[in-house]
Amino acid sequence: MSGTGSGRFITLEGVEGAGKTTALEAMASHLAERGHAPLVTREPGGTDLGEAVRGLLLDHAGDGMCADTEALLIFAARAEHLHRVVRPALEAGQWVLCDRFTDATYAYQGAGRGLGNERVAVLEDWVQGPLRPDLTLVLDLPVSQGRARAGGRSAPDRFEREQDAFFERVRACYLRRATDEPQRVRVVDASGSQADVRLSLQQMLDTWLRESGLHD
Known part of the structure; x- marks a missing residue:
């Protein structure tokens, strides 16, 4: 785990259209109300270099990119993000809330692209x-x-244009990881209304805070 004293590292994951942006805002607000205002960041991204890499990964100029290249770019951005943002914050006792992290690499590159868990684990x-x-x-x-939700937002990026089979593999990987690591990875039903999802997130956060001795 984060292993950094009073700092805590919380990540949010999900397939396209799951409502991560709205959920991230709700989580940050709820944690702040509980006295744990987090630094909110994202992957790929979180630094100037990371945001540049994000652009490479999402732009259609990268169509046909080698799956190995994709994974290595993501971990290059992650190394910079950890060095400049995540580790310093955690070491200072701050909480960090991140939109996607390495579970996404297992899901999208390991499962979706077919690289497999072992190769992702080496980089991790x-x-x-x-x-x-x-x-x-x-x-x-x-x-x-x-x-259907994602299709109503804007022009699809390079990942959003993948076929259903790709996203089924991604979703299945996320669910397997929750089964394999139930204490860390917890699944939230995102099929309902924003209000329902927000309530579920708040309840899960409160449960985890109590289990961790961080809130009465």
């Missing part, structure tokens, strides 16, 4: 060492529903 150990999120919440909903 190299870049992160023992650092892992203290809590990961996965917003889950049927792929068809998520794609």
Whole structure:
């Protein structure tokens, strides 16, 4: 886990259309109300270099990018993000709330692209060492529903143009990780209204805070 004293590292995951942006805002607000105002960041991104890499990954100029290249770019951005943002914040005792982290790489590159868990795990150990999120919440909903929601937002990026089978593999990987690590990875039903999802997130956060001895 984060292993950094009073700082805590919480990540939010989910397939396209799951409502991560709205959920992230709700989580940050709820944690602040509980006395744990977090630094909010994202991956790929969080630094100037990371945002530049994000642009490379999402832009259609990268169509046909080698899956190995994609994974290595993500971990390069992650190494910079950890060095400049995440580790310093945690070491200072601050909480960090991150939109996507390495569970996304297992899901999108390991499962979606077919690279496999082993290759992702090698990069995870190299870049992160023992650092892992203290809590990961996965917003889950049927792929068809998520794609319908995402399709109404804007022009699709390079990932959003993938076929349903890709996103089914991504979703299945997230659910497997929740089964394999139930104390860290917890699934939130994101198929309902924003109000329902917000309430579920608040309840899960409060449960985890109590279990961790961080809130009465």
